[in-house]
Amino acid sequence: MAVTGLAALKARDSGFDPQAFLNGARLAYQKIVQAFAAGDREGLKDLLSASVMTAFDREITARETAGRTEEVEFLQFPRADLEGAVVEENKARLTVRFLGELRSRTKGPEGEGVEDRRTAELWTFERTLDSRDPNWVLVQVSPAEA
Numbered sequence: 001m002a003v004t005g006l007a008a009l010k011a012r013d014s015g016f017d018p019q020a021f022l023n024g025a026r027l028a029y030q031k032i033v034q035a036f037a038a039g040d041r042e043g044l045k046d047l048l049s050a051s052v053m054t055a056f057d058r059e060i061t062a063r064e065t066a067g068r069t070e071e072v073e074f075l076q077f078p079r080a081d082l083e084g085a086v087v088e089e090n091k092a093r094l095t096v097r098f099l100g101e102l103r104s105r106t107k108g109p110e111g112e113g114v115e116d117r118r119t120a121e122l123w124t125f126e127r128t129l130d131s132r133d134p135n136w137v138l139v140q141v142s143p144a145e146a
Helices: 006-012 018-038 050-065
Strands: 002-004 069-074 079-088 091-108 111-128 137-143
Touching: 006 079, 006 091, 018 050, 018 069, 018 079, 018 091, 018 111, 050 137
Parallel strands: none
Antiparallel strands: 002 079, 069 091, 079 091, 091 111, 111 137
């Protein structure tokens, strides 16, 4: 049975600190976005679930096949807000709304481009509560309203 809310998570992990989690999630968000843009599969593999890694790898391969490269820099530190928490058996899932402003530099057969854009996404992180590994992995990404 799934139980929702931070109280459910704190009942299973009394040391859980929501602010520390959000700070870590923000850093992970930046690292994942930049590694994805750079096609850094090695940098992504320990941060993503197998299904997310498969989807990211597919997109990276398509970009490589098309002869495109991308580089991303954040124009400011992204905003991160906790949207939800679910505890189901020994797994905890936290969903974070990220609002980011970034600059994307792309190169491809047709030339180079620079685009500044804002993003709004919901990222869901998961962790096995009885694991010695304190790290969370990204298990889902979906668009969000800004």
